[in-house]
Amino acid sequence: MKFSKADDKEEMDPFLPSGAWDGFYCYRENPNQHQMEITLSFKNGVVAGSGVDDVASFTWKGAYDLKTYKVYMTKFYKTHKVYYKGDIDENGIWGTWKLNTSNQSFPEDINPFFVQAYNYLCNGGFHIWPSKQGRDEIAQEASNQVESKKLKELYLEIFS
Numbered sequence: 001m002k003f004s005k006a007d008d009k010e011e012m013d014p015f016l017p018s019g020a021w022d023g024f025y026c027y028r029e030n031p032n033q034h035q036m037e038i039t040l041s042f043k044n045g046v047v048a049g050s051g052v053d054d055v056a057s058f059t060w061k062g063a064y065d066l067k068t069y070k071v072y073m074t075k076f077y078k079t080h081k082v083y084y085k086g087d088i089d090e091n092g093i094w095g096t097w098k099l100n101t102s103n104q105s106f107p108e109d110i111n112p113f114f115v116q117a118y119n120y121l122c123n124g125g126f127h128i129w130p131s132k133q134g135r136d137e138i139a140q141e142a143s144n145q146v147e148s149k150k151l152k153e154l155y156l157e158i159f160s
Contacts, residue, residue: 011042013066015088018042023128025053025097028121038128047073064088071095084126092129099123 010018018041024033038051042064049060055077062073062084071093075082086095099122 009043013042015069015090015092016042016047016064017130020131021049021051021092021128022131023092023126025124025126027124030124036126036128047071086126092127094127095125097124097126 019039021038021040023036023038025036026033034054036051036053038049038060040047040049040060045063045065047060047062047064051058051060056079057077059076060073061076062071064071069088071084071086071088073084073086075084075097081100082097083100084095084097086093
C-alpha cells in the first residue's frame with residue numbers, strides 16, 4: 001500500500017501530539033513511580049519513538065486506534081522487550097505493561113513457585129502525557145505528583 005503525501009502527515013488528534021512526552025511506570029506490587037522521558041511520533045495509526053528511564057534508553061514501536069482510543073506499544077531495550085497497552089484520553093495514555101518473559105529460561109531444577117512469582121511481578125501500570133513545560137518544571141511537577149487517579153482505578157480493576 002502506498003500512502004499519498006496527504007496521508008503521511010503527523011496525527012491531528014489533540015490527544016496524540018507528536019513530540020516530547022513524560023510519564024512514569026510502576027511495578028505491580030510497588031506504587032513508586034519510575035520516571036520516563038520520551039519522544040513519540042504518531043502517524044497513520046503507527047506510534048514510534050525513543051526515550052530513557054531508570055533502566056536504560058529504549059525505543060518504542062506500536063499502533064494506535066482512534067475508533068477505540070487504544071494503544072499497543074512495545075518498548076525495546078538492548079536486552080529485553082516490554083509490552084504496553086493503554087487507553088488514550090485527555091490525560092495522555094495510561095494502562096498496563098508486561099515484561100516479555102516468554103523467552104526467559106530457567107534451570108530445569110528450579111522451583112516452579114519461583115517462576116510463577118517472577119512472572120507475577122513482571123508487570124505493572126504506566127501513565128504518559130505530552131510535555132507542556134520545560135524539563136525543570138516537569139521534574140518539579142512529577143516530584144509533587146503522588147498518585148495517578150487513572151492508574152489507581154486501573155490497579156483496582158486489574159490487580160485486585
